[in-house]
Every structure is written in C-alpha cells, then in structure tokens.
Amino acid sequence: MASRAGSERVLEKCRTTVESYGRIYGATRTVECKSCHFVTSCGLRFVKSMFDVLGQLAEAGLKSKVPLTANPRPLDRKQYPFLERLVGGYLYSKQEQLEDLLLRLGLMDREAFTCTPYYIGNKPSYGDVLAWAESSAVIYANSVIGARTNRNSSIIEIFSGILGETPEFGLLLDENRRASWLVEVKTSSKPDPFILGSLIGKTVGEDVPYITGLEKWGLEEYELKDMGSAMASWGAVGLFHAEGLTAEAREEGARLIKDAHRRLVVDDKALKEMEAEMAKGASPEKTDLIIIGCPHLSREQVSHWARRLEDRKFIKRTLMLAAPKIISDVKGSKDYQRLREAGVRLSSICPLMFTNIPTSKRLHIATVSGKLAYYSHAVFFREDALVETFTVRR
Ligand code: F3S
Numbered sequence: 442m443a444s445r446a447g448s449e450r451v452l453e454k455c456r457t458t459v460e461s462y463g464r465i466y467g468a469t470r471t472v473e474c475k476s477c478h479f480v481t482s483c484g485l486r487f488v489k490s491m492f493d494v495l496g497q498l499a500e501a502g503l504k505s506k507v508p509l510t511a512n513p514r515p516l517d518r519k520q521y522p523f524l525e526r527l528v529g530g531y532l533y534s535k536q537e538q539l540e541d542l543l544l545r546l547g548l549m550d551r552e553a554f555t556c557t558p559y560y561i562g563n564k565p566s567y568g569d570v571l572a573w574a575e576s577s578a579v580i581y582a583n584s585v586i587g588a589r590t591n592r593n594s595s596i597i598e599i600f601s602g603i604l605g606e607t608p609e610f611g612l613l614l615d616e617n618r619r620a621s622w623l624v625e626v627k628t629s630s631k632p633d634p635f636i637l638g639s640l641i642g643k644t645v646g647e648d649v650p651y652i653t654g655l656e657k658w659g660l661e662e663y664e665l666k667d668m669g670s671a672m673a674s675w676g677a678v679g680l681f682h683a684e685g686l687t688a689e690a691r692e693e694g695a696r697l698i699k700d701a702h703r704r705l706v707v708d709d710k711a712l713k714e715m716e717a718e719m720a721k722g723a724s725p726e727k728t729d730l731i732i733i734g735c736p737h738l739s740r741e742q743v744s745h746w747a748r749r750l751e752d753r754k755f756i757k758r759t760l761m762l763a764a765p766k767i768i769s770d771v772k773g774s775k776d777y778q779r780l781r782e783a784g785v786r787l788s789s790i791c792p793l794m795f796t797n798i799p800t801s802k803r804l805h806i807a808t809v810s811g812k813l814a815y816y817s818h819a820v821f822f823r824e825d826a827l828v829e830t831f832t833v834r835r
Contacts, residue, residue, distance in 0.1 A: 510554075513555055622644075636719065
C-alpha cells in the first residue's frame with residue numbers, strides 16, 4: 442500500500458487526466474457525480490496498460506466515492522460449448538485479476554457485473570450527474586431516468602468515480618439535451634423496439650431525437666431500454682426523448698425540440714426494410730445458438746419471456762441473459778421453472794465478448810438484439826419470428 446503522499450500523487454494524476462479530457466470537449470469545470478459504471482469488464486490476456494493503471498489506483502488505496510458497477514463478465518464456463526470454454530478461458534485469462542482489482546476499487550459487490558446497473562441497485566435519480574461508460578446504460582440513464590451522463594471513455598469513468606467529479610460538457614448541459622430530430626412513428630402496429638431503435642440510430646447518428654407516436658402502443662420500460670441500445674449501436678445516440686414516455690419529455694414535452702430540426706417519418710415500409718437489413722444472412726436450419734438479453738433482461742422481461750414460452754420449447758440451444766442478482770431472484774420461481782421447461786438456460790455473460798472468441802465464428806447465432814446483430818456475426822430475428830421459427834408446442 443502506498444504512503445499518504447503516494448496516494449495523493451496518484452489522485453492528482455487522476456484529476457489532471459480527467460480535467461485534460463474535459464478540456465478537449467470544452468469543459469471549463471468538473472461537477473459532482475453520483476454514480477460510476479465501468480465498461481471494460483473483460484480480463485483480456487493481452488491487455489497490459491489498463492491493469493497497470495487499475496493496479497496503481499488499488500495500490501494507492503483509492504476507491505470509488507460513488508456506487509460502482511461494471512459491465513458483464515465474458516465467461517460462463519457452465520454454459521459455453523467445449524471449444525469456446527477452452528479458447529475463452531485462454532483469451533480472458535486475466536478475468537480474476539480484473540475482478541479483484543475492481544473489488545479493491547469499490548465495486549458494489551462481487552456480483553455487480555451487468556450492463557443494466559439500474560436493476561441491481563446502482564440506480565440514479567432524475568437530474569443526477571453520472572460517470573458511466575457502456576452505451577446502452579448511458580442512453581437508458583439519460584432518456585428513461587433523466588439522469589445526465591456522457592458516453593465516457595473507459596478509465597475516465599473510474600477516475601471520475603474515484604474523484605467523485607466528472608467534467609461538465611456534452612449531455613450534462615441543458616442546451617445539448619434538446620432534440621435536433623423529430624421522429625414521427627406512424628405504424629399500423631406496435632413497432633419492434635430493436636428495429637425502430639436501429640432505424641432511428643442509423644438515421645440520426647449522434648444527434649438527439651424526439652419521438653412521437655409511441656405513447657399509444659404503451660411501450661414497457663424494458664422496451665425503451667432495448668430501443669435505446671439499438672440507437673446507441675446503429676448510431677451513437679446518447680439520449681432520446683419519447684413523448685409521454687421518457688423522463689424529460691414527460692416534464693417538458695415538445696419544448697425539447699429545437700426550432701431548427703430535421704424530420705423522420707417511420708411507417709410500416711421503413712421498418713420492414715430495416716428488418717430485412719438486420720436479418721440478412723438468416724439461416725434457421727443452420728442455427729446453433731439463440732441469444733436473448735443484450736442488454737441484460739429486467740425481472741419483468743424475464744416474466745414476459747416465461748409467459749411467452751408457457752407451452753413452447755426451443756429446438757436450439759438458447760441462452761437468456763440477465764444480471765446475476767436478477768437470476769438469483771428468478772431461481773426457484775414459477776418463471777424459472779417455465780423457462781427451464783422451455784429449454785432456456787440463464788446466464789450473465791456479455792454475448793459480444795462470447796462472439797469475440799475466435800472459434801465462436803463457426804457457430805450460427807440468432808438473436809432478438811439489434812445491438813448484438815450490429816456488432817457481431819449474430820443474425821437478427823424479431824421476437825415473434827424467433828418464437829415462430831425456433832420453438833415447438835410442448
Ligand atoms: Fe450488454 Fe454486452 Fe449487450 S454489455 S448491451 S450484453 S453487448
């Protein structure tokens with residue numbers, strides 16, 4: 442453990458780095474932050490510098506001043522096919538080392554690994570400033586909760602957590618939270634959140650959209666989560682407003698739209714075209730693995746799937762993903778029993794890290810996640826299409 446002077450030196454380095462980073466984006470000061478979410482949660486064998494930095498912080502006895510959670514783990518030895526277990530174990534061989542370091546740096550608990558920190562107790566309030574990285578969590582916090590965070594670079598988020606301060610720029614400021622796009626949803630049925638989110642993200646890029654026409658379909662909170670994750674991957678959206686549904690839109694309504702804005706009309710045809718692009722290369726008969734839960738599922742969403750699969754059974758190996766805490770809550774419940782009977786296995790991994798294992802490329806993967814389909818070789822299926830194609834009546 443470093444001396445007091447040594448600790449202060451390391452803390453000062455954190456401050457200098459965070460302030461310099463902020464200055465690049467025009468920040469003139471740092472402001473208090475209330476929560477930290479760390480993105481680089483995989484102990485990749487070949488990464489050295491991140492371990493050096495985290496090691497120096499831990500040796501200096503520094504800890505996050507605010508609740509700290511981390512992205513999902515890359516490995517689940519129980520659920521991986523043999524080859525991926527072997528190669529994944531080699532690729533992510535520093536996982537234990539990373540988890541020990543994060544615990545020393547103040548990780549909320551040993552199981553705080555998920556991209557949905559707001560479901561496991563790291564849930565900010567409206568208006569709170571955060572230092573989060575992980576695009577799907579950032580867009581959820583900004584949009585659904587009405588908290589304020591930028592899409593931080595990895596390491597900057599944990600430096601901010603340790604300082605309890607983060608640079609004030611971007612989505613922390615009112616003027617950057619107003620919408621420069623009006624998106625009018627005019628579909629004849631409830632749109633699939635992942636397809637709609639992908640289309641919006643692809644169109645608006647990194648801008649802020651204000652969406653109308655969704656209220657009447659009564660989107661669940663978890664559907665907003667899924668839609669946001671697709672916007673953040675097909676584009677680089679960090680905040681969206683949905684009339685009557687998201688935090689700031691409920692307070693301020695259309696006043697959030699800038700006078701000079703662009704317009705996107707989403708109809709059935711536009712969604713069909715987007716779906717065709719996302720589902721390119723689908724080959725149901727060759728599929729080896731189905732992945733549901735990217736981002737991780739909420740407790741309600743697990744129940745939704747249990748109801749959906751009540752009298753059905755998957756004909757392919759199926760992984761459903763949620764935070765470790767959500768899975769332990771589910772175990773022993775009727776939902777759990779139903780899912781097991783439907784052939785579902787529950788896990789808490791990040792499937793993207795699974796698809797980063799080179800041998801996984803031999804597997805044909807189907808997913809309902811627009812984010813996973815964008816970043817990996819997994820092929821997208823709309824929820825209805827997935828159930829229809831890959832389940833049979835029990
Ligand atoms: Fe979460 Fe990994 Fe998907 S971090 S959003 S499960 S790519």
